[in-house]
Structure formats: C-alpha cells, structure tokens
Amino acid sequence: MKIFTHRGWSAGNDENTLRAFKKSVTSGADGVEFDIRCGTDKKTVVCAHDQVLNDSALTLEEALKYLAPTNLELLIEFKEFSKEFYNDAIKLIRKYNVVDRTTIFGFPPEAELFPWDTRQDIKLGIIAPYPKCIKKYIEMYNPDIVLLGWGNKKERLKFRAVWSFLTLQKTFTKYSNIKFVIGVAYTTSDKKWLCRQHGLYGITADMPLV
Secondary structure, rough: OOOEOOOOOOOOOOOOOOHOOOOHHHOOOOOOEEEEOOOOOOEEEEOOOOOOOOOOOOOOHHHHHOOOOOOEEEEEEOOOOHHHHHHHHHHHHHOOOHHHEEEEOOOHHOOOOOOOHHOOHHHHHEEEEEOHHHHHHHHHOOOEEEEEOOHHHHHHHHHHHHHHHHHHHHHHHHOOOEEEEEEOOOHHHHHHHHOOOOOOOOOEEEOOOO
C-alpha cells in the first residue's frame, strides 16, 4: 500500500509549500498529494487549498520543477475548474514530463467538469462518498483513481462498520483497473487497519505514521 503525503506532510502554514514537498522526499514517501487553484492574478496556477490573498503561494511550475527529478507519484487536486485553468495545468505537467506519474482529481463539483471523454494520456480521478457513490462515479466516468474520505473519528468508526458489512475488497476486485486511495489517515492505528484491507492502492496522511 502506497503512502501519499497529504499536502506534503503538513497541515497548516506549511501545507502545499516547497518545504512540505521536501519532507515528502526525505521521508521516503511513495507520493505527494497537493491542491491547486488560481493565483491572485487569476492566471497563474498556484499550490493552495484555500483562496489565495497574496502572491506568496508556491506556483505549480515551481512545485513541478522541484518534484520532477524525484520518483514521487503526484496526486493533484483541483480546488476549482475552468477549461483555461485545466489547460494551463496540463501544459505544466507535460513541460516537466510527469504525465505518467500524475493523476488529477477533485471533489464532484470540479471533477464532473473534467474532460473524461478526451483525457488521452492524462489520468483523472474523483472523490467519491463511500459507499453510495462509488459505483455511480465508476460507471459514469471510468476514473483512473477513486479517493474515499476517511473523515473525523465518528466518520471513521462509521466507515469501518460499513466496510465490515459491505466489504470494499469486492469492489477493488471487480474494478481492478481502478486505483483506490483513502484520505486522510490520521493515526498509526488508521494505517495499520487500512493496511489489512486487501486491494487498497494507497492512503494519504498528514504526518509519518510509523
């Protein structure tokens, strides 16, 4: 099971920054997950979860320039969508030759706007509420990756309970061409339990879980 650093091992001030991505490299993670949106000029693609209010955000180009020489797999979440924004991001992903190890994804409001029918070599994913929406989104879009939310403590307990009765392993087997990723694992206990769920491709985590 692969470990992806959620926003680069850093929730808070350091998230989606070059410092966070450097942690991802030195920690030996398998990949990094991070967010992108438009900068203050409405043209530049920047790495940020929330709307940016100044020009200090790391640009996607700066991030890819650093990440390209590494072997990290990239999960890039679109926090907003327009055709121009999508095309600008794809141009940068192609420029730094990371298409093969990059998947673009988003929550349904953004992901449903992706060019699913003309994706060509671009891998696309969607965040699907478990368990009711998995089959729906798979049949609608045939995504390369499906991300399933792990949520807060109450939601995690509910998730485990439902998983026990409606095993996802059957889903993983049925759709073996799709990679399933859980996010976000918060504790070592989360990681250990998820590692026992056969067929899971990976998890995202805010910090090293040993």
